[in-house]
Amino acid sequence: MGRWRWRYWPLKAKLLFPTLFTSTLGIVLVCASLIVVENENYREQLESELQVIAGILAEQSAAALLFEDHEQLSNIISSLRKIETIKQACVFNASGVLMSALYSSDDTSCTNMKAQPELGFVGDYYRLSQPVTLYDDTVGLIYLISHLEVLKAHIRTFIFLALGIGVLIQLILVFVAFKLQRVVSHPILELSGAAERISLAHDYTIRAPVYGNDELGRLGTTFNDMIGTIEQQNRRILESRDGLERIVEHRTSQLSLANKELEAFSYSVSHDLRQPLRAIEGFGRALEEDCERLLDETGKDHLRRIRAASVRMGGLIDGLLVLSRVSRQPMESKRLNLSEMLQDIAEELIDLSKPLPTEVHIQPDIWVVGDGRMLRIAFQNLLENAWKYSAKEQVRLIEVSATSGADYITIAIQDNGVGFDMRYIDKLFVAFNRLHTPSEFGGTGIGLATVNRVILRHHGKISASSEVGEGARFCVSLPVGD
Amino acid sequence: MAGGYFLLFSKFLIALALCVSLSFAHASVLSEYEVKAAFFYNFTQFVSWIPVPDKKLPLRICVLGDNPFGDLLQPLVGRKSQGRTLELANPEDLTAAVGCNVLFVGSSNLRNLPAIIATAQEGNMLTISELPGFIGRGGIIGYVKQGNIIRFEINLQAADAAGVSINSRLLELASRVIQ
Numbered sequence: 270m271g272r273w274r275w276r277y278w279p280l281k282a283k284l285l286f287p288t289l290f291t292s293t294l295g296i297v298l299v300c301a302s303l304i305v306v307e308n309e310n311y312r313e314q315l316e317s318e319l320q321v322i323a324g325i326l327a328e329q330s331a332a333a334l335l336f337e338d339h340e341q342l343s344n345i346i347s348s349l350r351k352i353e354t355i356k357q358a359c360v361f362n363a364s365g366v367l368m369s370a371l372y373s374s375d376d377t378s379c380t381n382m383k384a385q386p387e388l389g390f391v392g393d394y395y396r397l398s399q400p401v402t403l404y405d406d407t408v409g410l411i412y413l414i415s416h417l418e419v420l421k422a423h424i425r426t427f428i429f430l431a432l433g434i435g436v437l438i439q440l441i442l443v444f445v446a447f448k449l450q451r452v453v454s455h456p457i458l459e460l461s462g463a464a465e466r467i468s469l470a471h472d473y474t475i476r477a478p479v480y481g482n483d484e485l486g487r488l489g490t491t492f493n494d495m496i497g498t499i500e501q502q503n504r505r506i507l508e509s510r511d512g513l514e515r516i517v518e519h520r521t522s523q524l525s526l527a528n529k530e531l532e533a534f535s536y537s538v539s540h541d542l543r544q545p546l547r548a549i550e551g552f553g554r555a556l557e558e559d560c561e562r563l564l565d566e567t568g569k570d571h572l573r574r575i576r577a578a579s580v581r582m583g584g585l586i587d588g589l590l591v592l593s594r595v596s597r598q599p600m601e602s603k604r605l606n607l608s609e610m611l612q613d614i615a616e617e618l619i620d621l622s623k624p625l626p627t628e629v630h631i632q633p634d635i636w637v638v639g640d641g642r643m644l645r646i647a648f649q650n651l652l653e654n655a656w657k658y659s660a661k662e663q664v665r666l667i668e669v670s671a672t673s674g675a676d677y678i679t680i681a682i683q684d685n686g687v688g689f690d691m692r693y694i695d696k697l698f699v700a701f702n703r704l705h706t707p708s709e710f711g712g713t714g715i716g717l718a719t720v721n722r723v724i725l726r727h728h729g730k731i732s733a734s735s736e737v738g739e740g741a742r743f744c745v746s747l748p749v750g751d
Numbered sequence: 752m753a754g755g756y757f758l759l760f761s762k763f764l765i766a767l768a769l770c771v772s773l774s775f776a777h778a779s780v781l782s783e784y785e786v787k788a789a790f791f792y793n794f795t796q797f798v799s800w801i802p803v804p805d806k807k808l809p810l811r812i813c814v815l816g817d818n819p820f821g822d823l824l825q826p827l828v829g830r831k832s833q834g835r836t837l838e839l840a841n842p843e844d845l846t847a848a849v850g851c852n853v854l855f856v857g858s859s860n861l862r863n864l865p866a867i868i869a870t871a872q873e874g875n876m877l878t879i880s881e882l883p884g885f886i887g888r889g890g891i892i893g894y895v896k897q898g899n900i901i902r903f904e905i906n907l908q909a910a911d912a913a914g915v916s917i918n919s920r921l922l923e924l925a926s927r928v929i930q
């Protein structure tokens with residue numbers, strides 16, 4: 270059904286249809302009006318012929334009527350036999366008495382004129398009444414009935430002829446219209462074909478042929494100009510893309526070089542720096558153990574400080590290594606139960622920490638997708654922070670909850686610790702930035718930077734909110750994954 | 752031979768029966784002189800006079816001598832034929848017939864016929880008579896009786912001589928025309 274709608278028609282049909290519809294309508298109307306006119310004309314002709322015949326008959330039969338010469342009357346009207354259309358001819362005298370009659374084979378009697386029969390074209394017959402007059406005296410009446418078979422046959426022939434000519438003209442018009450529509454449709458089809466080829470092959474060197482200087486010609490020229498512009502722009506885009514690719518390649522190689530240097534640096538840090546540090550620490554301990562008696566209290570204090578600093582530096586180096594590892598290490602994503610992981614971490618922390626009344630609530634069955642080792646580092650840091658900053662409270666309260674969205678699952682870690690000032694939120698996730706002094710709370714300043722790096726590598730987000738003394742809330746959003 | 756006679760006789764019978772039935776249709780309604788009187792008026796309608804007379808003048812119909820029509824012609828008086836009013840006269844002799852347009856010659860004028868014809872020709876008159884052989888003797892229209900049917904014959908020469916023109920429609924109806 271839908272295929273027959275106008276908008277699905279091909280252009281050729283759209284061009285042909287209105288032309289042919291109009292011409293068909295025109296031909297039909299012309300034929301119909303010709304037929305009507307011919308019918309009228311033929312009727313009038315028939316009428317006037319019969320009137321002439323009746324007039325002649327009246328003139329001829331006047332004398333015979335007066336002298337009541339039946340023989341002569343029948344002679345006169347028998348001449349009508351030659352006229353095939355006459356069905357009945359009756360001659361009445363002045364007093365309405367039938368004087369003579371002529372019937373065709375299937376007819377029998379004359380109409381009674383006193384009944385005043387309807388005249389003119391009635392039904393299948395034409396009826397005519399012609400008074401016979403002589404010097405203004407009516408001496409009789411001639412009544413003629415003509416059947417209309419000749420008229421009908423004539424009109425039938427005329428209709429067939431008109432239809433035949435109409436069909437012939439229509440055929441010629443179809444032929445001509447078909448030829449002419451190509452003049453219009455050919456450039457459009459060429460244009461459409463060119464557009465399709467360009468669209469399919471993405472070949473912007475193709476041009477549509479341009480015919481003439483009319484609207485279609487201008488359309489073709491404009492189309493070609495547009496394609497030319499697109500071709501140029503496409504070339505420029507491709508060139509700049511190639512340029513960009515070269516730049517990216519260059520930068521990538523630079524980046525990988527830098528990465529290698531960083532790895533080398535990390536390696537140096539982990540091994541080269543650690544060795545002297547272990548020496549400092551080891552010899553410091555040896556000094557403490559072996560020469561404790563030789564040192565006074567000041568010396569011992571200095572020694573203790575050296576050892577503490579070297580321990581802290583070892584922590585820093587470890588932290589940096591972890592940060593570097595989480596940045597470079599390839600990810601192995603899988604689905605895992607975060608609640609269990611957090612529970613493990615919390616139990617480890619409870620074991621390690623000082624006996625402070627601690628309440629940890631972890632919402633069960635939080636499932637996330639990610640690299641288990643990295644996530645463990647991140648959440649270990651977050652829980653350690655919560656642990657650390659709530660160490661000075663009467664009771665430690667830590668709550669982990671999760672809310673699922675369409676694309677993300679958000680895990681919130683809430684503690685009742687000291688919190689932080691929201692003014693410094695910008696510095697919170699930057700390495701080596703600390704919001705508390707080491708004397709208040711120990712730490713390297715690398716933990717949250719590492720957490721941030723892990724979450725970013727998981728395409729997640731991290732945010733924090735707090736008020737000083739009111740605890741802190743860290744929210745981690747991770748993509749749900751497939 | 753007997754079959755031939757029988758055939759002839761039967762044909763005659765049929766013809767007779769036809770004639771009787773046809774004439775009966777008229778004779779039963781109109782007498783002979785009624786028909787003749789009707790014809791009389793009809794003749795005036797198919798005849799024209801040369802030169803063409805003034806239409807205002809009456810058309811004078813004269814019955815010369817004995818009038819066999821009796822009163823049957825009276826209804827014609829005052830009627831119009833070709834626009835002229837009909838007048839009826841019954842002149843006793845020829846001298847009194849001057850000015851007639853149509854002259855009916857009665858049977859009593861048989862002896863005087865040549866003079867009447869001559870006078871009529873002079874006077875531009877249409878002569879009508881029921882005398883047998885009337886048109887052969889110079890008359891223009893003569894009634895004849897064929898069986899029971901009244902018909903008429905015309906002498907065109909006589910009509911020409913009298914300056915009377917007879918309509919061809921009337922000639923068609925005549926049983927005999929002398930040209």
